[in-house]
Amino acid sequence: MTSSSHPRYVVGIDLGTTNTALSFSDTTTGDHPEVRDLEIAQLIHPSQVEARTLLPSFMYLCSEGEFPAGSLDLIWQKDRDFVVGELARSQGLKVPTRQVVSAKSWLSHHGVDRRSPILPWKAPAGSRMVSPIDACANYLKELLLAWNQKHPADPLSSQEIVLTVPASFDAAARELTIEAATRAGLGQVQLFEEPQSAFYAWIQSRGDLWRKDVEVGEVVLVCDIGGGTTDFTLILVGQSQGNLELQRIAVGDHILLGGDNMDWALAHLAAKKFEAKGHKLDSSQMLMLLAGCRQAKEALLADSSQESFEVRVLGRGSRLMAGSLKEELGREEVRQTLLDGFFPLVNLETPVQRSKAFGLQEMGLPYAHDPAVTRHMAQFVKRNAPLLTEKLTPLGKTGTLPSAILFNGGVLKSPAVSNQVTNQINQWREAQCLGPVKILSHSDLDLAVARGAVTQGLAKSGKGIRIRGGSARSYYLGVEIPSPAVPGALPPIKALCVVPHGMEEGTSADVPGLELGLLVGERAEFRFFATNQRREDTTGMWLDPLPEELDELPPLETTLPMEPTESGPVEELIPVHLKSVLTDLGTLELWCQSADENRQWRLEFRTREGG
Numbered sequence: 001m002t003s004s005s006h007p008r009y010v011v012g013i014d015l016g017t018t019n020t021a022l023s024f025s026d027t028t029t030g031d032h033p034e035v036r037d038l039e040i041a042q043l044i045h046p047s048q049v050e051a052r053t054l055l056p057s058f059m060y061l062c063s064e065g066e067f068p069a070g071s072l073d074l075i076w077q078k079d080r081d082f083v084v085g086e087l088a089r090s091q092g093l094k095v096p097t098r099q100v101v102s103a104k105s106w107l108s109h110h111g112v113d114r115r116s117p118i119l120p121w122k123a124p125a126g127s128r129m130v131s132p133i134d135a136c137a138n139y140l141k142e143l144l145l146a147w148n149q150k151h152p153a154d155p156l157s158s159q160e161i162v163l164t165v166p167a168s169f170d171a172a173a174r175e176l177t178i179e180a181a182t183r184a185g186l187g188q189v190q191l192f193e194e195p196q197s198a199f200y201a202w203i204q205s206r207g208d209l210w211r212k213d214v215e216v217g218e219v220v221l222v223c224d225i226g227g228g229t230t231d232f233t234l235i236l237v238g239q240s241q242g243n244l245e246l247q248r249i250a251v252g253d254h255i256l257l258g259g260d261n262m263d264w265a266l267a268h269l270a271a272k273k274f275e276a277k278g279h280k281l282d283s284s285q286m287l288m289l290l291a292g293c294r295q296a297k298e299a300l301l302a303d304s305s306q307e308s309f310e311v312r313v314l315g316r317g318s319r320l321m322a323g324s325l326k327e328e329l330g331r332e333e334v335r336q337t338l339l340d341g342f343f344p345l346v347n348l349e350t351p352v353q354r355s356k357a358f359g360l361q362e363m364g365l366p367y368a369h370d371p372a373v374t375r376h377m378a379q380f381v382k383r384n385a386p387l388l389t390e391k392l393t394p395l396g397k398t399g400t401l402p403s404a405i406l407f408n409g410g411v412l413k414s415p416a417v418s419n420q421v422t423n424q425i426n427q428w429r430e431a432q433c434l435g436p437v438k439i440l441s442h443s444d445l446d447l448a449v450a451r452g453a454v455t456q457g458l459a460k461s462g463k464g465i466r467i468r469g470g471s472a473r474s475y476y477l478g479v480e481i482p483s484p485a486v487p488g489a490l491p492p493i494k495a496l497c498v499v500p501h502g503m504e505e506g507t508s509a510d511v512p513g514l515e516l517g518l519l520v521g522e523r524a525e526f527r528f529f530a531t532n533q534r535r536e537d538t539t540g541m542w543l544d545p546l547p548e549e550l551d552e553l554p555p556l557e558t559t560l561p562m563e564p565t566e567s568g569p570v571e572e573l574i575p576v577h578l579k580s581v582l583t584d585l586g587t588l589e590l591w592c593q594s595a596d597e598n599r600q601w602r603l604e605f606r607t608r609e610g611g
Contacts, residue, residue, distance in 0.1 A: 009151075009159040010461075011145060012188075012197070012453025015177070017104045018227025018259070018410065019054040020139045022147065023450040024159075029377050031463060035204060035454045037447055040146045042085035046071035052086070054446060055142060058099035059135050060088035061120070061128040076145040082268060084142050096287045097123045103135035105228050105365055106374045107180070108166075108173040108254055110554050121365075133180045140184035159188035162453040167233050167472055168254035172553050173190045175604075178587065191587075192456055194220035194449050195233035196467050198408035198442070201452030203465065205443050211244055213440065217397035218404050219388055220440065223377070223421060226409040230255040230373055232380045234402065235467065236391050248469035249391055251532055252380045257368040259297070259411045262338050265371075266293035266329065269337055270311050273327045285313045293329070300334040302412035335416055343374050343420040348428050352379050360579055374424050381428070387535065401429055404438035413445050468504075471582055474537050475499035476550065477590065478527030479516060492543035493527065498580040501535040511552040511578035512540035518576040518592050518601065521562035526603060527552045539580065560592075560601045574599070 011024045022038040039051035046067050060083045062072070072080045072087075083091070100119045112118055117129035130138075147156040163186075165177050174191050181189045190347025199222055203210045214220065218237040224230065232252035238245040267289045271281050281289065292311030299309050312326045353370040370376065385400035390545055392399055403423060412418045425437045442448050459466045476495035483491055529550040537543075543550070560574055574591040583589060590603040 007159045010155050010454050010457035011147075011156065011159045011161045012448040012450045012455075012457065013140070013161060013163045014059055014194070014197075014447075014453065015104060015136060015139060015163060015165075015180075016226060016267065016449070017102055017229060018057055019446065020057050020143065021054055021450040022143045023159045023447065023454045025454045025458060027458070027461075033458065033463075035451050036140045037450070038143070038147060040143065041074060041149075042142070043072060043083055043087040045087060049074065050086075051075070054414060055085045055139065056089040057101075057104065057139055058088040058092055059084050059103070059130070059138055060091045061098045061100070061130070063098065065410055068457040074145075075509045076149055082138075084138055093288055093291045096120070096284070097127060100130060102228055102260075102365065103132045103139075105256055106132035107136065107176045108169055109365060110172070111366070114176055129533075133176055133183065136177070136180035137183035138529045141187060144185055150607055151190070157185055160457055161186055161189040162192050162197075162457045163189040164192050164197050164449050164453050166196045166229055166231050166254060167195050167248075167251035168229075168231055168532075170254075170473065170551075170553060171475065171528075173224070173429070175587050190457070192453055193233070193251070193469070193472070195224050195231055195251070195408065196235070196469060197449045197452035197456060198222055198224060199246075199370045199406060199452065199457040199467065200459070200464075201364075201448040202406055202440055202442055204455040214244070214404060214438075216244065217392055217395045218438075219392070219399070219402045220404045220406055221381075221402035221425070222406045222408060223412065224408040225258055225373060225417075226410040227259045227411075228256060230257045230368075230376060230409075232377060234384060234388075238391075238395060239432070244465070244466040246465060248467055248472070250380075250387060251472040252376075253532070255368050255376055256365055257371065257373060258409070259294075261367075261371055262297055262342060262411070263290055265337055265341055266297055266334060269293075269333070270327050270329060274313075274325060275589050279325055281313060288313045296334060297338070298414075300329065300331045301338065301416050309334075339416065339420050342371055343424070344372055344416060345420075345427055346372065346374050346378055347423055348378050348382055348431070350375055350378055351499070374421070376524070377421075377424070378428075399432075399434070400424070401432065401434065402437065403434075405441055406440040408445055408448055410446055470502040470504040471499055472501070473499075473530045473532045474501045474534050475580075475588060476543065477578075478529065478577075481544075493546070494542055495529050495537055495546055495550060496578075497537045497541040498578060498590060499582060500538050501532070501583050503539075503580075505570075505582050508579060508581040511580060513542075515575040515577060515595055516592075517573040518560065520560040520572050520574055520601070523557060523559045526556040528556070529584055556603060558603075 008028055009024045009026055014021045023033050023035055025033040027033055037053045040055045041049050041051045042055055044050045062081050074082050096121055103330055107114055114132045117131050119130055119135055123129055144156045163181055165174055214237045216237055216239045222233040234250040236247045236249050238247055262575045267286060270293060274281055290310060296309035296311055299306055308328045308330045310326055312324045352375050358476050388400050407418050429437060458464055475498055477498050478493045479496050481492045481494055513525055529552050531549045533549045575595040579591040581589040592601045
């Protein structure tokens with residue numbers, strides 16, 4: 001067993017919306033250690049265990065007596081009343097009100113208490129429920145148990161772990177991800193962005209040839225479309241002292257749009273066919289139909305000669321109870337539904353469509369209103385055009401469009417989809433008299449993020465090139481402006497930049513400016529804001545009034561301690577200077593140093609739902 005100061009393994013974990021995976025590398029095997037994938041033992045059917053490289057990110061909360069005694073046992077755990085992985089995915093299609101899905105997406109939803117048991121969403125009153133954090137912790141714990149069973153001398157909690165998150169995750173969602181890892185028993189983990197991780201996987205797969213695949217001035221668009229989310233990232237190939245240098249220069253918004261939306265589109269298509277024959281499906285049948293449509297999507301979008309796919313649902317009512325209903329989905333209608341609906345060819349100026357807002361809406365995940373991935377991509381590319389001009393000019397290059405593209409995510413395994421995205425970018429490039437976009441190919445899109453996380457961990461220790469990036473957002477602290485009290489009016493605030501865009505992890509910065517008054521000894525609220533659009537703001541810059549592009553994050557509510565006095569605790573306003581720290585884990589800390597330098601207080605950026 002290696003010492004805790006020098007872990008034997010670098011481990012990469014992709015905690016995905018649809019699938020979770022773990023890859024690893026043995027650092028004792030030389031300067032270029034092989035990256036391998038963990039085979040994760042999981043229940044496929046009751047009492048049937050198989051090891052697979054992907055663990056579906058589903059949890060099923062069993063009812064009493066639903067499964068035979070012992071049929072859910074695994075080597076490392078007996079008498080479970082829940083199941084994670086493949087069986088959880090398939091069983092949940094039969095009883096969807098007990099299936100936990102999209103827990104990772106819920107981690108980024110500010111509108112709910114993510115530490116409270118709210119999943120399965122819409123489960124009947126009195127049902128068993130878990131929090132999004134606990135669900136994610138269970139997926140991660142399954143990896144830990146599978147790893148420790150195979151590597152008893154090198155437990156997972158003692159290894160160097162790189163855990164990936166969407167590039168668009170804000171500081172609150174990142175902090176919650178770390179909390180889930182802690183609850184799972186992983187110990188300290190480093191967070192890393194999924195699109196960058198996919199790029200590292202491409203570098204690892206190409207070996208030294210990657211330096212010949214791209215050149216100085218190349219701008220790579222990482223297009224990541226998974227089961228639940230779509231992410232865009234731009235990586236610039238620069239030069240430093242004659243060597244290629246990589247820099248992540250932009251990330252997109254957190255877009256809840258992916259393969260799950262496409263499955264539902266096909267389910268609605270099939271449901272109309274059933275209805276035309278007199279069979280109107282209920283909600284339970286629609287969920288059964290969804291599973292078949294997912295298979296139809298994968299089969300008919302693949303590069304194969306299959307012309308149709310049969311989907312089935314169980315019948316209902318006494319006349320149909322023993323039978324099932326079936327319908328055919330044709331290859332061309334599936335392609336047309338998905339490509340025209342989700343990947344239409346659009347002009348670069350085409351805006352993202354906004355649906356008319358209803359005054360009352362059912363609570364749930366904040367899904368994207370516009371299903372067209374290409375319109376979201378156009379918005380991202382157009383928004384960052386000035387940035388490309390700024391970055392390319394010093395390199396003697398021009399252009400406002402990406403020159404290369406790297407695909408990631410299960411949706412883009414389909415040649416039909418990846419070709420359509422390529423056609424879209426080439427259409428924009430042709431309009432500017434530019435040549436075709438360069439395609440950077442992956443060997444396995446399902447495992448690329450986990451493998452790339454390992455490569456990043458190795459690069460951090462000097463075994464490979466590193467991508468420079470830093471914070472994908474600028475962060476701001478809300479500061480109250482002294483003003484006369486007015487009935488019905490809240491005190492005005494302005495925003496102070498405490499973390500500028502691009503600030504590197506593991507660094508700190510003193511926030512220049514006037515002293516601020518810090519309230520101690522009384523419960524107080526601290527308001528934070530963030531944006532990925534203001535790249536020129538510097539530490540200490542004031543914004544007044546608040547710009548529209550600032551998004552407010554969940555406030556931090558806490559009581560900061562004060563020195564005891566003979567008369568007891570009394571609130572006090574302490575003059576302080578600020579220092580911001582972006583930790584190696586990718587989370588934000590704000591230190592408040594008293595003017596006399598005798599006291600200091602730390603504000604960890606955490607969400608405090610429910611007080």
